[in-house]
Amino acid sequence: MADIKFEITKHIAVLSESPKGWRKELNLISWNGREPKYDLRDWAPDHEKMGKGVTLSSEEFEKLKEVLQKE
Template structure:
């Protein structure tokens, strides 16, 4: 478990990293608990501090139902044909 100021978190399971732009930063999908609450799916960036500990950055936590809805939405979009 990790504590930072007013909150704590524990990564229960890492489901995968999908962006590792720099050696001290990654974007991950995890199952995580925040402040001892029930686990949720969590999509966010992480920074490895000078102390060697991963620190959470901005992200989003969601229920299993929300993650399924997001997966279905992404599958319905023709991302290859989009210009961004």
């Protein structure tokens, strides 16, 4: 499996934290040098390991905000 390079360009929020220190975070992340996208996933305390997550473009993120505000 190829190495995946990432850079957290903006930390937005921690939504929760497990007893083992893993945190569910919302960040803007640049994956493999591409334009940053909104990213929601679990991270180990040192950001060396990550869980599966969801990555959204700015347009998708704005649409999600609209939908959630209607709820």
